[in-house]
Amino acid sequence: MKSIPLRVRTRAAKSKKHSVQAIVAALFALLVIAASAYTFLVLKHDPTLTDLRGRLLGASTLHPLGTDHLGRDVLTRLLLGGGQTLGYSLLALGAALVIGIPFGIVAGYKRGWVDKLFMRIADGFLAFPDTIVAIVLSGLLGAGIGNLVLAIVIVKWVSYARLVRSTVLSESQKDYIRIARTNGLSDARIMTKHLLPHIAGHVLVLASLDLGKIILLISSLSYIGLGAQPPTPEWGAMLNDSRPYFQSRPELMVYPGLAIVSVVLLANMLGDYLRDRFDVKKEVQP
């Protein structure tokens, strides 16, 4: 008897939490769109144009967030940096998914040598922490944002393929797949039309929970000089670039950092929301 009102209340609490999150996210998105529209349509600054006479200026109508140590407009760089950080993170994530999903489906559905090969690879990657592999690989390839993205793809595709494989293994036992098979559907059709839609939710949840971590990894490695290189307006690289000027102009430290924090917060909120939405239990590693 008691459990019924309790459940109703948690549902209500959950949806309330979600609507607050949605409002916060929408407001933030509006703010970013307004700021970019203003900067790109009205002010039209070049993000890499240096102006040594206009260095370290305070906020003004021409430079809403001031200028950095080379006289570049901070707001323009901040907004473009968002595109950089987010764009490269999504690129890495997308590529890892494009490689990992088909591999996982084939390994889980067809089994056989593909599966054996895959499990060997996956065990190897599990034996060694992926952050270190990413750092070392990008090191061997040479410092640069492209190589960093490549390194992240190399370590990340395995975790998606593993997840897809285990989901496919359990789905394959279910009736709808057996019926599809007895009806004589081709393997390719079963894999793309029946299995893929069923695993999409799980993968989406894991990917969105990963997005924040990838953003943090890219900006951290860019900060220590292994990612985006200086003139690029990437947030981590911007922080590294202007570090000597923090004492006189702490804003230069505050803006890119707040930008990273808010984007990662939003990505994590999205991940939590999707996890509740698709009702994926916490099999995803923390």
Next chain:
Amino acid sequence: MFRILLRKFLEVFIFLLFIMFVSFLFIRLAPGDPVLTILNVDELSVSQEQVEAMREEMGFNDPLLVQFGNWLLDFVRLDFGSSYSTGQPVMQTLMSALPATAELTLGALLVMLLIAVPLGSLSAVYRGSWIDTLSRMLSIVGAAVPSFWLGLILIDLFGVRFGNLPTMGRDGFASLILPCVTLGLAISSVYVRLLRSSLLDSLSQEFVRSARARGLSEGRIFWLHALRHSLPPVITVFGVSLGSLIGGVVVIEVLFAYPGIGKLVVDAIRQRDYPLIQGYILIMAVVVFVVNTAVDLSYRYLNPEMKLKEKEAHR
């Protein structure tokens, strides 16, 4: 048990060999000529004869297979040669930087425990109170704050504006405070929530109720029974997230110009100093293996059921 250890060791070893082989290929095929890298350290112009002599001396003129054989022999002898940039033996360079990194890591873990144990316990015991809300807020924000930015803020606040804690290098206890606090804070957010949920789980178990029925004091129940029972998941996550800890150490060492092996490897990457990178990989493989083994062992110690299950599985 022994079989599991052996299997783990083999997995790490095979992957290590694979990475080593890849890095061997990179060294030989990479666009930058290592010989030129070494000779150009002093920014002096070099003659073609010098380059050739160096090439011969380092064995780059041998056929690729011979090179790989020699390299494998060196690898077995744990000899990675000399650093391209300093000329010092790689293993010696890394080993002399290892204690500094160990100090930083252990200090950070201590800070993490000092934050996570009280905060996690309080928010489990006073579930739903303001301290629970506070710890949830902290962990949500904590998961989004990059450690290097946190470090920059702490440097600005306590190294420059309101204090003069050392912000660079390694010189006595004071220089450890900021790096350890930064890293400890950065990793604690995960463990606070984890300890909380794990404690909530064990506090609702029957052995807690029976301990209460036997009249044990609440303090004794908490410290000796509930907390001990909550540790295995925490230790598991520690093992799984070891990589992000090591990655965090690298970033923090660069941020604070701290002379550990993390900073060493980042410098090596910037200068394409491949032997040093290889040495770093090897040391990390050893660290990963040792920590994972320790995690497994502590798991068995904390949870005697495991041993029983294993015995049954073998039968």
